[in-house]
Amino acid sequence: MKQLDTSIIISTYNSTDWLKKVLYGYNNQTYRQFEVVVADDGSNDETRQLLKQMETELFYPIVHVWHEDRGFQKSQILNKAILNCNTEYIIMSDGDCIPRKDFVEQHVKYREEGYFLSGGYFMLPMNISEAISKEDIYSEKCFDVSWLKQLDLKPSFKNNKLLSGPLKSFLLNSFTPTNASWNGHNASGWKKDIVAINGFDERMQYGGQDRELGERLVNSGIKPKQIRYNAVVLHLDHPRGYKNQKSIDKNQAIRKQTREKKLKWTPFGIVKEEVVTEANEAAIVTTYNYRE
Secondary structure, eight states: OOOOOEEEEEEESSOHHHHHHHHHHHTTOSOOOEEEEEEESSOOHHHHHHHHHHTTTOSSOEEEEEOOOOSSOHHHHHHHHHHTOOSSEEEEEETTEEEOTTHHHHHHHHOOTTEEEEOEEEEOOHHHHHHOOHHHHHTTGGGOHHHHHHTTOOOOGGGHHHHOOHHHHHHHHHHOOSOOOOOTTEEEEEHHHHHHTTSSOTTOOSSSHHHHHHHHHHHTTOEEEEOTTTSEEEEOOOOOTTOOHHHHHHHHHHHHHHHHTTOOOOTBSSSBSSSSOSTTSOOEEEEESOOO
């Protein structure tokens, strides 16, 4: 087996049906020199059981990083996952995002010192999210617009994300009005760059904590590169009970300060000023199918 050179962090919380589909997506990748690090924000035991069950089916190793459920603490578990990545390069996505078979290949192809990569997603409605099977993922049928239209996918310019070849992707990436930001569902960068800015700000809950990390990367001299039409994931639908305006407002205030003061470091990240806090308690880390 070739040496691993990429770690893929997938965040999850009590969503095993969606996570299973995502893991199948990574089992279908053209580039295979990676590990998956599951950042588990306090799921019940079903997630651990799923990972153990799939251990013999997946070609890649899984590192399961779990901490106790204290509400929405995604920033905390992501920081713990970063520390448990065993390679120099990190791709981040979510447990509700099925990667196209060239997803990892595209991130590896375009990675470059001094840059982070900003990918895109293709949002699916609930009926299609539920309909996608293991076979649909392995055959790539679920990335076929004509097949999706049979399940009532609506016409949209966004369908170009699934229809773009190399030249069209290049042109669309060049002219898209969307900023190349750090997107929690699809972004990648060098571990040393992420650690150098102290990872995620753990004061931040739902609403832009990923973008704030990207803003500090930019403030530290790391440039963003747009690959939203090259590296594509299918975003499965789900309710968002953790979404609330108070959290969003707090996060926007933190982001405003980061931009105005051009902050490169957060004292509320991987390295903490406090000697003992709940946030810096060790996570429980379990490794499955790790092959030398």
